[in-house]
Amino acid sequence: MIDKFTVAKKIFKSRLIVGTGKYKSFKETAQAIKASGSDMVTVAVRRVNITDKKKTTLMDYINPKKITYLPNTAGCFNSFDALRTLRLAREMGGWKLVKLEVLGDKKTLYPNMIETIKSTEILVKEGFKVMVYCTDDPLMAKMLEDVGAAAIMPLAAPIGSGLGIQNKINIQLIKRQSRVPVIVDAGVGQASDATVAMELGCDGVLINTAIAEAKNPILMAEAMKHAVIAGRKSYLAGRMDKKLFASASSPTKNLI
Numbered sequence: 001m002i003d004k005f006t007v008a009k010k011i012f013k014s015r016l017i018v019g020t021g022k023y024k025s026f027k028e029t030a031q032a033i034k035a036s037g038s039d040m041v042t043v044a045v046r047r048v049n050i051t052d053k054k055k056t057t058l059m060d061y062i063n064p065k066k067i068t069y070l071p072n073t074a075g076c077f078n079s080f081d082a083l084r085t086l087r088l089a090r091e092m093g094g095w096k097l098v099k100l101e102v103l104g105d106k107k108t109l110y111p112n113m114i115e116t117i118k119s120t121e122i123l124v125k126e127g128f129k130v131m132v133y134c135t136d137d138p139l140m141a142k143m144l145e146d147v148g149a150a151a152i153m154p155l156a157a158p159i160g161s162g163l164g165i166q167n168k169i170n171i172q173l174i175k176r177q178s179r180v181p182v183i184v185d186a187g188v189g190q191a192s193d194a195t196v197a198m199e200l201g202c203d204g205v206l207i208n209t210a211i212a213e214a215k216n217p218i219l220m221a222e223a224m225k226h227a228v229i230a231g232r233k234s235y236l237a238g239r240m241d242k243k244l245f246a247s248a249s250s251p252t253k254n255l256i
Helices: 026-036 077-093 113-125 138-146 168-177 191-199 216-235
Strands: 005-007 011-014 016-019 038-042 067-070 099-100 129-134 151-153 183-185 204-207
Touching: 011 168, 011 183, 016 026, 016 216, 026 216, 067 077, 077 099, 099 113, 129 138, 138 151, 138 168, 151 168, 151 183, 168 191, 191 204, 191 216, 204 216
Parallel strands: 016 038, 016 204, 038 067, 067 099, 099 129, 129 151, 183 204
Antiparallel strands: 005 011
16 A cells, blocks of 8 residues: 655655654664654754764764754744754755744743744745644644645644643644644654554654653654554544444344
8 A cells, every 4th residue: 555655745654753852872862763764853953063073963873865854943932043043954954844843932832823933934935845833723723834834743732741642623623624744743652642643644743752751762662653653554444433332243143
């Protein structure tokens, strides 16, 4: 069965996107990414070493020719900083496929949607392909798509919380109205959360903390890989109808 995952006209093998923060080392990061089967990773531009040539870098462990790097604006709390960060990423590595997040406050790390929409519109006009972290508000998601977002990335729960999907209805509404990929971003805590996201019809899942802060990150990365695959196949297979009463599994006619 051919089931292509396409973002901004680029085809990916895996529907699981993995973050590169919070790991104990670059070696562990690389091992987790390999176990996850992911071929796209997010990188916080503001937190990477670009000046000290003596120190090792993420690229020493994860080959950007084999894995797609997705520069993101983690840590940006206004449009000015977010735009400057992604313009820098384009100058550094030629990246045009980027992940935008403009945060509202340091306690919840919820996105500031006014700044996010404004930033998305500017970046699209400058030729960027923008995957956008956003609230699980269908109206805000539609606005992002209208200004040219390449992918809509609603949160499942606050970043790093591990609470799982808190509003399944809104996630479904966003997916049903969207013509671009919908990728659950933030809040996944365990493999079953990733499966639920895919069973809701989402096109992909982005996971960082749930893997990096697991007792065994490599094993959790592998679990997330299988969870995303299972959830996607379950969605495509089409679940049975829900019934109020029991329905016997074995025949009820010609009994002995």
